[in-house]
Amino acid sequence: MAIVYGNEAAVEAVREFLEDGYVVGGTPTGRLNDLLATRRTELGVTTAVLPDVALFESLWERDIQATRFPYLSVSHDGCTGEDDGPNSRMVDHSIVLSLVVLNANIAGNERAVGLAAARYADVIRALFFRRLPRGKQGWTLNNGGTGEATGRVIRASIDSQETIASASTPPNYLVLTRLTVRMQEVY
Secondary structure: OOOOOOHHHHHHHHHHHHHOOEEEOOEEEOOHHHHHHHHHHHHOOOOOOOOOOOEEEEOOOOHHHOOOOOEEEEEEEEEOOOEEOOOOEEEEEEEEEEEEEOHHHOOOOHHHHHHHHHHHHHHHHHHHHOOOOOOOOHHHOOOOOOOOOOOOEEEEEEEEEEEEEOOOOOOOEEEEEEEEEEEEOOO
């Protein structure tokens, strides 16, 4: 049913954007882990200090019960009612990215884990601000990716980000990023 405004389509577009990126000359690029590698190079640090995201999941949050870390879940948190745009109807979907960073996966002390969590938040934000190449912008989730959302994502924007430390010593961290993904109807 191609007319679906889709909770699943919105979540899958975000997951694909973060995990799969886009393809240039047959090579995937523009993924979250690609941007993490670039940031490590800029900072002169290794994966011991800022590891790649090991596990991506959609519509299900295992959080601390995941089997590999850092762990990122993409979940649907609701949507607005129909909005009549100038040429089509639209729905705003609320999406939550939950990135779990365990202290056991980060070399160093408590400060190093908190610094890694802050760097993850920065890289996620940079990915959504990405402007190039044309048609692969972060704010359109690569034009909705390759699934049901293709060509239907009008805008994906970060509403808020927060970094939460657990009460354990040393702490684990949860980086929460709340998004709004505006999707239009299929013609």
